[in-house]
Amino acid sequence: MILVMIKKINLSILIIFLLLGTFWAFRIFTKKNTIVSNNSKVTTPDNSNYTPNNTDKFNKKMYSITEPTSLWFVANKHYSLPITYTPNDLIVPSVPLRLASSEQQMHLRTVLQTDLINLFNDAKTTGLQLQLGSGFRSATYQKTLYDGYVNTQGITEADRSSARPGHSEHQTGLALDFTRIDTKCHLDACLADLPEGKWLADNAYKYGFILRYTSDKEQVTGYMFEPWHYRYVGHELALEMHNTGIKTLEEFFDLGPATDYLK
Numbered sequence: 530m531i532l533v534m535i536k537k538i539n540l541s542i543l544i545i546f547l548l549l550g551t552f553w554a555f556r557i558f559t560k561k562n563t564i565v566s567n568n569s570k571v572t573t574p575d576n577s578n579y580t581p582n583n584t585d586k587f588n589k590k591m592y593s594i595t596e597p598t599s600l601w602f603v604a605n606k607h608y609s610l611p612i613t614y615t616p617n618d619l620i621v622p623s624v625p626l627r628l629a630s631s632e633q634q635m636h637l638r639t640v641l642q643t644d645l646i647n648l649f650n651d652a653k654t655t656g657l658q659l660q661l662g663s664g665f666r667s668a669t670y671q672k673t674l675y676d677g678y679v680n681t682q683g684i685t686e687a688d689r690s691s692a693r694p695g696h697s698e699h700q701t702g703l704a705l706d707f708t709r710i711d712t713k714c715h716l717d718a719c720l721a722d723l724p725e726g727k728w729l730a731d732n733a734y735k736y737g738f739i740l741r742y743t744s745d746k747e748q749v750t751g752y753m754f755e756p757w758h759y760r761y762v763g764h765e766l767a768l769e770m771h772n773t774g775i776k777t778l779e780e781f782f783d784l785g786p787a788t789d790y791l792k
């Protein structure tokens with residue numbers, strides 16, 4: 530009788546452990562799937578209220594670096610987007626625009642709009658005159674731009690300043706070129722010496738943006754200094770890169786230099 534009771538209790542404990550195990554496995558599975566989405570659905574996390582916890586080790590695998598919709602997608606000369614990829618949440622952000630709002634380049638992804646507006650508002654309060662110079666570009670449009678540079682400068686120089694179709698961060702809808710409202714130093718390194726370029730370099734990370742092509746990292750990124758080109762990666766990563774002093778996505782994610790296209 531006592532033996533039968535013990536067996537029943539053991540069986541009950543086994544069932545409870547099995548149920549708990551299934552529950553945790555399900556939680557881990559669903560958590561993973563909120564991070565990596567498929568191409569047809571954009572589900573990026575809202576990390577605008579992120580506050581750092583110094584006791585936590587930074588999780589470099591929090592978001593995918595190969596899923597095109599991910600905030601951390603790495604586009605460079607080694608990693609490319611599908612040629613047909615277009616984000617499905619493009620909008621015209623409520624900030625000063627260099628071109629008509631109907632232009633493709635005046636679009637960016639919804640996920641960064643709040644941070645971008647805050648950045649523009651704070652820059653304006655500081656007395657700066659910024660506008661959106663260029664945002665999303667399709668691979669087709671990127672080809673037109675790139676071919677233009679090749680025709681005027683040759684391939685070697687073109688590859689230092691313009692991405693080949695599929696390799697541009699602009700196609701993610703998460704990268705933009707800032708320019709002054711008077712377009713002084715538009716797409717020119719001299720922007721770095723103007724108050725707007727300096728303020729962006731010092732403050733963009735507070736809004737989730739990183740300066741993607743810094744003056745000292747051409748040997749890593751394969752691109753010349755572009756003080757106007759910023760990439761939205763969200764608050765966690767922008768802050769972590771700022772705090773650690775790591776300037777490129779290639780170095781942060783240990784991807785190695787991407788100075789040339791893979792043959």
Ligand SMILES: [Zn+2]
Nearest residue numbers: 699705706758
């Ligand atoms: Zn750019």
